[in-house]
Amino acid sequence: MLGLIKTLKTLGDRTPLGLKQLKHDRLRLLTAIAGITFADILIFMQLGFADALYKSNxxxxxxxxxxxxxxxxxAKNFGQLRTFTRRRLWQAQDVPGVVSAEPLYLGSVQWRNPQNRQQTSMLLxxxxxxxxxxDLPDVNAKLDTIRLPDHVLFDQASRGSYDEMIEQVNRGERVTTEIGLRTVEVAGLFEVGxxxxxxxxxxxxxxxxxxxxxxxxxGAVSLGLINLEPEADLEQVRAELAARLPDDVQVLTQAGYVDFELNDIxxxxxxxxxxxxxxxxxxxxxxxxVYQVLSTDVNSHLGEYATFRAMGxxxxxxxxxxxxxxxxxxxxGFVPGLVIALGAYQLTAAATALPLAMPTSRAITVLTLTFVMCGASGAIATRRLQAADPADIF
Known part of the structure; x- marks a missing residue:
């Protein structure tokens, strides 16, 4: 009878009935919010790490x-390109439309942090x-500097403690360290990550x-950079290069190479x-x-639901x-999840130097997933309403 009286009172109340039922058991409501928040944070972090992986690589x-x-x-990816003979670049220069074919060399080295003398892995x-x-202005402005023996440019967005060293370089002071058995000088800075x-x-x-x-x-090249004449047809030259060069190499457009990297990841x-x-x-x-919360809520209000059915x-x-x-x-559940995820992104980016950010599109995606998540739970929980028989009120 008490449940019937409460049900009848809600009919004259403009507050959404769903909200009133959730507020009826505040502990259950807080549990549900905490669960959804946790799920949203987990999704935010996984999507953020995946995006950081795609961007950083x-x-x-x-x-x-x-x-x-x-x-x-x-080649598998930028870190595992495998080498090919530089002869392929000389052969590429014979193709009409090609202006230059330059080699790029890549390798991982153990370098000693000038600031704390700890060794770490760096891409050279x-x-x-x-x-x-x-297309890095800070690098291109210092190309003459790296002509000097054992001079390198340092990525100031690297992971680790480099504040003092960066300040020294910016002040024009000489900074040296070791890579293997050689002493190198940090001649300038750039920023990638x-x-x-x-x-x-x-x-x-x-x-x-x-x-x-x-x-x-x-003669062992990691990557070849081909520049064309302004009027050259990009796809036509690419196809001709692919046809002329042996099958130990592949020719891609710059955008195609980025897609190649993403596909590998x-x-x-x-x-x-x-x-x-x-x-x-x-x-x-x-x-x-959410299903556990809604299912429990439906079970605890079956009498009220039966009353509604009896009323037509x-x-x-x-x-x-x-x-x-x-x-x-x-x-x-989404609002606190978003706020906590934003804070977690900032902390993780500061600790790992990975490009973690919260684009609007990701927030909308997770919000949509949250609606789907709760909607699916609600759809499953509504099966219990079939048991809401009007006879239950007696």
Missing amino acids: TQYPRALQADLVIISTQ IGQNPSQPAF ASFSDDGALITSDQNFLRLFPKREA QSASPIGFVFGLGSAMGFIVGVVI YRNSYLLGIVVEEAIILSVL
């Missing part, structure tokens, strides 16, 4: 200043100082690269799968938590109440 491919790119057919890039290889595989990067000349890799032959790399699985698990956790309300009205609760839970 394609930062240099996106910055390449070339019309076409030549890589080995055995060797380029022809006469031809800009990247760390990756999952390396803490940062150094750019130097091709000759300096070979000095730091004494066992590396000059998304399909071949287990890391991309792990982040995708983590997002899916977060979604499933949210569905289970259709099942669609009762279903609407549960859907209303799901929508309210979606919003109440």
Whole structure:
């Protein structure tokens, strides 16, 4: 009878019935909000890490200043390009429309942090100082500097403690450290960012690269940069190069090479799968938590639902109440999840130097997933309404 009286009172109250039912048990409501918030944070972090993986592993491919790119057919990604003979670049210069074909050398080195003397893994890039290889103004302004023996440019967005060293370089002071058995001087700074595989990067000349890799032959190229005449047809020259060059290399446009890198991460790399699985698990956790809350709520109000049915309300009205609760839970759980995720992004980016940010599109995506998550839970929970028999009120 008490449940019937409460039900009748709600008919004259303009407050949404779904909200009133959720507020009836505040502990259950807080539990549901906490569960949805946790699920949203998990999804936000997994999507953020996946996006950071894609961005960090394609930062240099996106910055390449070339019309076409030549890589080995055995290349997997920017960190595992494999080498091919420089002869392919000389052959490429014979193709009409090609202006230049420059080599790029890549390798990982253990360098000693000038600030704390700790060793860390850094990507070393060797380029022809006469031809800009990247669309990086800070690098291109100092190409003459890296011509000097054992001079390198340092990525100031590298992971680690480099504040004092960066200030010294900016003041024009001489900063030296060791790479292997050689002493190198940090001649300038640029900014790109760390990756999952390396803490940062150094750019130097091709000759300096070979000095730091004494066992590396000059004819073993990591990547070829092809620049064309302004009036040349990009796809036509690419096709002609692909036809003329042996099958130990492949020719890609600059955009095609970025897609090549992304495809490797998304399909071949287990890391991309792990982040995708983590997002899916977060979604499933949210569905289970919200279902438990809504199912319990429906069970505890079966008498009230039966009263509505006895008064002539259709099942669609009762279903609407549960859907209303799901929508309210979606919003109440998403807002704190978004706020906490923003803070977590900032902390993680500061600690790892990875490009973690919150684009509006991701927030909308997670909000949509939250609605779907709560809606799916509500749809499952509404099956209990079939048991709301008017006879239950007696």
